[in-house]
Amino acid sequence: MTLRSKSLFAADPHIQSRKRADARFKLYGLAAILAGLALLAVLLGTVIGNGLGAFQQSYLTLEVELLESKLDKNGNRDIEEIKKVTTFGYDPLLTAAAERLIETQNIQTDLRAKDIAKLLSKSAVSDLRDFVVADTSRIGRTVSFDFLVNARVDGYLKGRVTRESIADDKMISAEQLDAVDQLVAAGALVKRFNLDFILGSDASDQRPEAAGIGTAMLGSLAMMLVVLVLTLPVGVSASIYLEEFAPKNRLTDLIEVNISNLAAVPSIVFGILGLAVFINILHLPMSAPLVGGLVLSLMTLPTIIISSRAAMKSVPPSIRDAALGVGASRMQAVFHHVLPLAAPGILTGTIIGLAQALGETAPLLLIGMVGFIASTTPETMGDALLAPNSALPAQIFEWAKRADPAFYERAWGGIIVLLVFLVAMNAVAILLRRRFERRW
Amino acid sequence: MTMTRLVAAAAILTVSAGAAVARDRIQIAGSSTVLPYASIVAEAFGENFDYPTPVVESGGSSAGLKRFCEGVGENTIDIANASRPIKSSEIEACAAAGVTEIIEVRIGYDGIVFASDKSGAEFAFTPADWFGALSDKVLVEGALVDNPNTSWAQVNPALPDQPILAFIPGTKHGTREVFEEKVILAGCEATGAFDAIMAENGGDKKEAEKACMILRTDGLSVDIDGDYTETLARISSNPNGIGVFGLSFYESNTDKLRVATMSGVAPSVETIANGDYPVSRPLYFYIKAAHLAEIPGLKDYAEFFLMDEVAGPDGPLAEYGLVSDPELAETQAAVAEERLMN
Numbered sequence: 001m002t003l004r005s006k007s008l009f010a011a012d013p014h015i016q017s018r019k020r021a022d023a024r025f026k027l028y029g030l031a032a033i034l035a036g037l038a039l040l041a042v043l044l045g046t047v048i049g050n051g052l053g054a055f056q057q058s059y060l061t062l063e064v065e066l067l068e069s070k071l072d073k074n075g076n077r078d079i080e081e082i083k084k085v086t087t088f089g090y091d092p093l094l095t096a097a098a099e100r101l102i103e104t105q106n107i108q109t110d111l112r113a114k115d116i117a118k119l120l121s122k123s124a125v126s127d128l129r130d131f132v133v134a135d136t137s138r139i140g141r142t143v144s145f146d147f148l149v150n151a152r153v154d155g156y157l158k159g160r161v162t163r164e165s166i167a168d169d170k171m172i173s174a175e176q177l178d179a180v181d182q183l184v185a186a187g188a189l190v191k192r193f194n195l196d197f198i199l200g201s202d203a204s205d206q207r208p209e210a211a212g213i214g215t216a217m218l219g220s221l222a223m224m225l226v227v228l229v230l231t232l233p234v235g236v237s238a239s240i241y242l243e244e245f246a247p248k249n250r251l252t253d254l255i256e257v258n259i260s261n262l263a264a265v266p267s268i269v270f271g272i273l274g275l276a277v278f279i280n281i282l283h284l285p286m287s288a289p290l291v292g293g294l295v296l297s298l299m300t301l302p303t304i305i306i307s308s309r310a311a312m313k314s315v316p317p318s319i320r321d322a323a324l325g326v327g328a329s330r331m332q333a334v335f336h337h338v339l340p341l342a343a344p345g346i347l348t349g350t351i352i353g354l355a356q357a358l359g360e361t362a363p364l365l366l367i368g369m370v371g372f373i374a375s376t377t378p379e380t381m382g383d384a385l386l387a388p389n390s391a392l393p394a395q396i397f398e399w400a401k402r403a404d405p406a407f408y409e410r411a412w413g414g415i416i417v418l419l420v421f422l423v424a425m426n427a428v429a430i431l432l433r434r435r436f437e438r439r440w
Numbered sequence: 441m442t443m444t445r446l447v448a449a450a451a452i453l454t455v456s457a458g459a460a461v462a463r464d465r466i467q468i469a470g471s472s473t474v475l476p477y478a479s480i481v482a483e484a485f486g487e488n489f490d491y492p493t494p495v496v497e498s499g500g501s502s503a504g505l506k507r508f509c510e511g512v513g514e515n516t517i518d519i520a521n522a523s524r525p526i527k528s529s530e531i532e533a534c535a536a537a538g539v540t541e542i543i544e545v546r547i548g549y550d551g552i553v554f555a556s557d558k559s560g561a562e563f564a565f566t567p568a569d570w571f572g573a574l575s576d577k578v579l580v581e582g583a584l585v586d587n588p589n590t591s592w593a594q595v596n597p598a599l600p601d602q603p604i605l606a607f608i609p610g611t612k613h614g615t616r617e618v619f620e621e622k623v624i625l626a627g628c629e630a631t632g633a634f635d636a637i638m639a640e641n642g643g644d645k646k647e648a649e650k651a652c653m654i655l656r657t658d659g660l661s662v663d664i665d666g667d668y669t670e671t672l673a674r675i676s677s678n679p680n681g682i683g684v685f686g687l688s689f690y691e692s693n694t695d696k697l698r699v700a701t702m703s704g705v706a707p708s709v710e711t712i713a714n715g716d717y718p719v720s721r722p723l724y725f726y727i728k729a730a731h732l733a734e735i736p737g738l739k740d741y742a743e744f745f746l747m748d749e750v751a752g753p754d755g756p757l758a759e760y761g762l763v764s765d766p767e768l769a770e771t772q773a774a775v776a777e778e779r780l781m782n
Contacts, residue, residue: 086488088749122756126487165695204483205476206760283515286467287495371469371497372479375486388465388495401498401667403476403692 047415054413057194057209058154059146060120060183062097063104066132068140077136090125091117094147105186109179116179121148123203123210149189151208151406153180157191160405197413202374202395208406211399213414215374219289219389220358220421222378226293226385227300227357232350235304236339242305243312244334263302270299271363279367287368287388295367296357303356307349311342344436351429355422361393370394392418463514464736466494470504470521471614472667473550473686474723477757478521481745484756488744491737496521498667501614508726509534518731518738522724523550523614531781541729542781545742546771547751549763551687551712552618552719555697557679561600563700567718569596571627573604574661576654579633584640587656607674607683608655610665618721619684620653623702626718628652672696687712688761712763713753720763729780739778746772 011019068075070092072082099113109116124147131145132138148154152172155161163174183189200212246252274295278284284291315338323333339346364370374390390398392414399411468478475498486493497504501522508520509530526544534542554565572595577584588594593601609615628634629652637648655661664671664683671683672693682700687707690697699707703718711717725745732738744750746768751757753764765771 083490086749087484126484129487161695168694170691170694204479206480206756207483279515283513285463286515286517287497368467368469368495368497371495372475372482373495373497375483375493387492388467401472401669403668403689405693405695 047412047419050409051412051414051416053158053160054197054410054416055194056158056191057197058149058157058189058191060149060189061144061146062094062120063100063142064093064097064128064145065142066139067093067096071132071139072136077139079133079136082136082139083133085129087125087129090128093128094120094124101183101188105183105188107179107182107186109175109182111175111179115173115176119149119153119176119180121150121209122207123148148209151404153177153189154191154209155406156180157184157189158409160409197410198417201377202372202390202398204372204375205402205404205407208402208404208410211407211410213392213395213410213417215377216390216392216395216414217417217421218378218384219292219369219374220391222289222384222389223293223296223391224354224358226290227297227354228350230294230297231300231304231353235301235350236308236346238301239305239308239312240334240339243309244330244338259302259305263306265299266362267299267360268362268366270295271366273298274363275366285386285388287371287373288386289369289389289391290385291367292364292369292391293385295363296360299360299363300353300357303353304346304350307352308342308346311345311349312338314345315341341438344433348429348433351425351432355425355429358391358421358425359393359418361391361397364391364394370398372398392421465492466519466735466738466741467497467517468494468519468521468725469497469499469507469517470519470725471501471523471723472498473501473523473613473615474521474547474725476688476760477547477723477762478725478745480756480760481741481750484750485737485741485744489737489740491740494737494741500612502612505530505726506533508728509537509539511537512539512728512730514734516728518728518735519741520726522726523721524617525722525724526726526781539728539730543727543729543742543775543778544781545725545727545746545775546722546765546767547725547745547762548723548757548765548768549712549720550723550761551707551709551717551763552615552622552721553685553687553690553707554682554700554702555675555685555690556682556700557675558696558698560679560698561602562698563592563599563682564704565599565700566596566630566703567623567627568630569599569627570606570623571631571633571652572596574606574608574655575624575628575633575652576656577633577651579631579636582636584633584636590660603680604660605678605681606661607664607671607681608661609671609684610663612665614721615684615686618719622719622721624655625649625652686761687763691761709758709761709763713766722765723762727775729778732778739775742775743772746775 070089071085074081094117095113098117101107102109102113102116127147128145152161152166152169156177163177166172166174180189196210197212199214200210201215202212203210242252242256274291278291278294279286319337319341320333323337324330328336361370368388369390373388374395376387378384378387378389396411396414396418399407399414468482475496478496482494482496485491501524504520505522505526507517510516526542531542534540554563556563569592572578573589573592575587578587578589580588589604591601591603592599608619634648634652637651638645641647641651662674664674668685668689671685675681675683676696685697687709690699705711705717707717712720727738727742748768749755751762751764751768755764758764
C-alpha cells in the first residue's frame, strides 16, 4: 500500500473509484424502481385501455306498442295468463317497433324490419317482458324504451368491429352497419355510461352486452363478511393466547411452526378441503358464498394470526409490566392496554388478509362458484350467503373464457372494478395505520 | 364481543345447514362445449318461469359426468352436460354410487372446425392430411416409420409449405374423442396405415385402432386442456398454428380465424345438418331421474331446452351455432315420458 501524499481536498483514484461504485449502486436501485414503475404503467395502461369500454354501452330508443292482441289475448289482465307469453312472444312487438323507427327516422335501407330489430340485444325481449309483467296496466299503451343493442353494433360504435372484420360474420352484415350509421346520425342510437355493468348480473353467451359484475360483487362482499366474522375473533383470540398466555414449550413451538406453514399452503388445497368437508360431509349448499367464505377463512386465518402476533409483540413489555404492577390481572392488562395499542396493526393485517382472499379464484373452482352462476341478484341477506353466486375474480375468469370478443372487454372491465376494490381496501388499511399507530 | 360474534357465526352455520336440505335451484355441470347452449337456455328459463335461474358450471364432459355419478342427493348435480355419449364405465360408476336412473337427452349436433390465423394461408384438409401430420407413425413406401413430416407440404403437396403446429383439445375434452375417431382414425384408414398396423399385429382390429390414434409427442401436436379461448390465444401468438374449435366458437370469432375445408366442404350449420361436413358430433345432457321429484323445475327445464322455439332450427341455439337435431320430436317425447336409458 502506498502512502497518500496528496491533499485531502483532491480525491485520489481509490476514493474516486469508491465514489463511482456508490453512484452506480444508487443508479441500480433507481433503475430497479423505474423498471417496476414502467411495468406497473404498462399493466394499468393495458387494463384501463382494454376495460374502459365496458363502462359504456350503446342504446337504441324505440317506440314499442304493447299490443293487447299479442300479450293478453283474452283481455282480462290475468297475470298468470300474461306470464304464459314467453319472451319469444315479444319478438313481433320489436319488429313492429323497428318498422316504425325506419319510417319516422327516414332510414334508407333495403333491410327488412326484422333485420333492424336484430340490431337489438337478445335481452331486449326479456327487459320488455319484465316491464309488462311488473305492471299489466301498461298493455295497450305505446311506450318509449331504451334497449341495449347487440355486442357487434356496440363494438362498431366503440371501434372494435369494422366492416373488414365482419366480412365472414353471420351475426351482422354491412347493410346493417349502414343502418346503424344513419341511426347514430339521427340520434336514436347513442353510447352512454352503463351503470348496469357495475350493478347488473351475468348474462349468457349470446348477450355479452347485458352482462354486469354487480351480482358477483355481492358474492364477494358476502364472502368477505363471512371471512371477517370468522377470522377476526378466532385469529385475535389465538394470537392473544399464543403471545400472552401460552407457556413456552415444544408444543407451542410446534403450533407456531404449523401456523406459519399453513400461511404458505396453496389456496387450491383449501378448495379441495372445502369440497370434501363443507359440501360432501356437512351438506352445505353448492356454489354458495357461505362455503366460499368458510374456505377463504381457512386461508386467511394464519395470515391474521401472524400479523396480530407481530402487532402485539411490538407493544413494549413496559406497558404490560406497568399494568400488572398496579394490580391489573393478565386479562385486564391485555384487554385494557395491549389490545388497544395493537389494534391498528391487527386491523391492517386483517384488511390485507381480506384483500388477498378477495382476489382468490382457485379454491372457488372446486366448490362450484365458477360458471354461469351470478345471473340473479340476491334479495335478502340469507340469499346473499346461501344462493349460488360467483365472485369478482371468478367472474372475470369466466368472462375471459367465453367465445364472444365482447366478453373479453368485460373481463378487463371487471379487473378495473376488482382493482378499485383492492386499492380502496389497502387505502383504508393505510389510513388506519396512519391515524392510530404509535411508535415507541 | 368476541363471544357474540362467534354465536352469530354458529347461527349462520345452523341456518345454512337447514337450508341445504331443500335446494330449489337446478345444478348443472360438464362440457365446456355445451356450456354456452346450457347458459342460454338457463337464462331464458329463469326469465320465462318462476323458478330461479339454474347454475351451469363447466369443466369438461368427463369431469361433469364424474360429478354426476357421485350419488343421489341435494349436494350432487342434477344434470351433466356432455359433448360425447356417456361411456359404459361411467354408467357402472354411476350405478355403484346409486345413480341407476339416467335420462339421456340429445340436444343437437356441433361441428368441429379447423382454423388458422386470419392472415395466414388457406387450407383444404382431408382426414389423411391430419393423420399424416400428427400421427406417431406413418406409412412411407409401405413401411411404418416414425413421423418424419415437419411441414404440411410434406404431408400433401397441395397444402401450403407451412410448419406443422396443431393445437388440439386435451384428453379431458369430449371433442378430443371425436377428433381422434372422425379425423385421425379416418385418415389412418384412408392412408392404408390401418391395414399395415393390422398386418403387423396379427389382425387385432381394436389394437390397430388404438395404435392409429397415438399422436406424435415431439411438440408439433400440442394438447390444449383449457377452453377454445386458449387455443385462440395460442394461434394469435403463433400464426403458424392450426387449431381445433367448435363451430359456434369460430362463428363468434370470424374476424380472427380462417376456417379450413375438410374433404372439400366448408363447415356451416347447413353442411353439418345435411351430413356433407364429416366432422360433427352429437351433444347431450344427462338427467338424474331420481332428482325429478326433488328439484322443482328440473323437468320443465329439460322440456324447455327441447322446445322447437329453443332447440329447433330457428331457435336461439341454432343461431349460436348448434345444428338442430332432425329427430327433436322423438327426444321431446322421450323426455315427456321420462324414458330412462336402456
